Amino acid sequence: MYWIYCLFLLFIVSLLNKGRYSILAYKASLLIIFIFATGNYYNGVDWINYQKHYEFISNSGISSEYFAYEPGFLLLMYIFGNVLDIKNFHVIVIFISSISILSLSKFIKQIPKGVNKSLILFMLVAFIYPLYNDAIRQLFAFCIILPLLPNIKSIAIKKIIITCGIAALFHSSIILMVPLFILMRRELTQKFMFYSFICALLFLSLLINIESIVNTLNNLIPKMLYVKLVNYVNNMGEFKVGFFAVIDFLGICIFCATYRVFKSNNDISVYAIGTFYFFILHLVFYGAPFLQRLLYYIFPLLSVYSCFIFSHCQRGSGARILLPLTLIMTLSVFARNIFNPYYATDFYEPKFFYTDGVFEKHLDVERLKYRKCSVIDEYDPNFCPK
Structure with missing residues (x-):
């Protein structure tokens, strides 16, 4: 509290x-x-x-x-x-x-x-x-x-x-x-960013259909391995693609459209590169319960790097939208944690x-x-x- x-x-x-x-x-x-x-x-x-x-x-x-x-x-x-x-x-x-x-x-x-x-x-x-x-x-x-x-x-x-x-x-x-x-x-290129985004979408597609994919493997892999995969899928929790995925998608599109603004600036290019990767990984990891632990490291860096970019963009630049997007996610996560029953117990018994x-x-x-x-x-x- x-x-x-x-x-x-x-x-x-x-x-x-x-x-x-x-x-x-x-x-x-x-x-x-x-x-x-x-x-x-x-x-x-x-x-x-x-x-x-x-x-x-x-x-x-x-x-x-x-x-x-x-x-x-x-x-x-x-x-x-x-x-x-x-x-x-x-x-x-x-x-x-x-x-x-x-x-x-x-x-x-x-x-x-x-x-x-x-x-x-x-x-x-x-x-x-x-x-x-x-x-x-x-x-x-x-x-x-x-x-x-x-x-x-x-x-x-x-x-x-x-x-x-x-x-x-x-x-x-x-x-x-x-x-x-x-x-x-390494420096980012338009081609590399495009393929990274496609790979992220393919991975999300795999997660969405993972249950049906595992079921099709029933007669193709050893029974013991199949049982382990089924147990793993059942225990990993529900896969979700929601509000944050939309923000990640918008952030990636805005970044790709405005990356040329940062490419020539050595002082902030490292933060621009980080912002792209953090958006991609947040999109992938947030939907997969077994990868969400890594968000402890990814999401705060995404917020901070977006703030760096915001501070170095000229007024009217589309890249300045990145900070409000990540700030919305930051405050949403904070609000979700406050109302999470695990942390809500501290409201009734503050320490x-x-x-x-x-x-x-x-x-x-x-x-x-x-x-x-x-x-x-x-x-x-x-x-x-x-």
């Missing part, structure tokens, strides 16, 4: 980010994010499980689920919980939040001049607040690779792979971003670390976890332990 206040403050500060107040407003935005990020606790099932594993590691040096998480995250918990003997898991939250603020700051320092930095932070947080809210492993992995992006065209491929490998020690899904980062090093610590507020963690799991069980019955 308190993220609404955080975003409200960030938006107000972004309106003041002009002239001599810009530096002050930007620093105020970073401080606001840090306070609200470190004020987060017990907001999700993952968070509660992290807390329990941390207590095991802190007390005995090992957890019953010791290999459930990536080695980098486990090492982090071991250092703070066992070596430094800090009993409160919140030290991990403060550490990761601090790293994320430093990463955001380093990333923003490299962006083109003339961009409203506080607005960038507002757009980022509007989408990635679930990372601060619960998925702190993804947040840490995201923040490791973020400073690479402004110079992605000049960085050696080996450095990209090594950096993503380090980030994967905290969440393995980030390794799937390596092919994208390598693609972002904030700093005020709750002062007033010694007691939380029934098991009841909180039960309420969260009762929501998840409707979508993924195997997520919460029984």
Whole structure:
């Protein structure tokens, strides 16, 4: 619930980010994010499980689920919980939040001049607040690779792979971003953009018809493999192509029509290339439930890169429409998360670390976890332990 206040403050500060107040407003935005990020606790099932594993590691040096998480995250918990003997898991939250603020700051320092930095932070947080809210492993992995992006065209491929490998020690899904980062090093051509768009549409067509495709394979593949495919299709959830797909389609068309504006500008060409790929991948990933986890990395970058393009286009340019389109998506995702039953429970029982610590507020963690799991069980019955 308190993220609404955080975003409200960030938006107000972004309106003041002009002239001599810009530096002050930007620093105020970073401080606001840090306070609200470190004020987060017990907001999700993952968070509660992290807390329990941390207590095991802190007390005995090992957890019953010791290999459930990536080695980098486990090492982090071991250092703070066992070596430094800090009993409160919140030290991990403060550490990761601090790293994320430093990463955001380093990333923003490299962006083109003339961009409203506080607005960038507002757009980022509007989408990635679930990372601060619960998925702190993804947040840490995201923040490791973020400073690479402004110079992605000049960085050696080996450095990209090594950096993503380090980030994967905290969440393995980030390794799937390596092919994208390598693609972002090459210049776009009209032909390449056309074929990429066609491939994305073919992939969407495959997803829409995946159930019938699997059924036709009944007599063509081994029975065991067929049964596994059927189970996979049944468990992956419903495929949806809706409002966001329309926006992605419009964004891709507008970008292709206006790309020549950015091609000759070396300062923003890397952001233009990123915007195209992020639109394509958002179109593909959003419709596929088994790929949606990667949207944690894709969508905030799409919003930010569109903001860069908006800031460097002349008035009347069609490319300036990209920012309103992505801003609509950003606010829609934020509104959807607010009304998502998983996060809506926090409206009825708001939690904030700093005020709750002062007033010694007691939380029934098991009841909180039960309420969260009762929501998840409707979508993924195997997520919460029984």
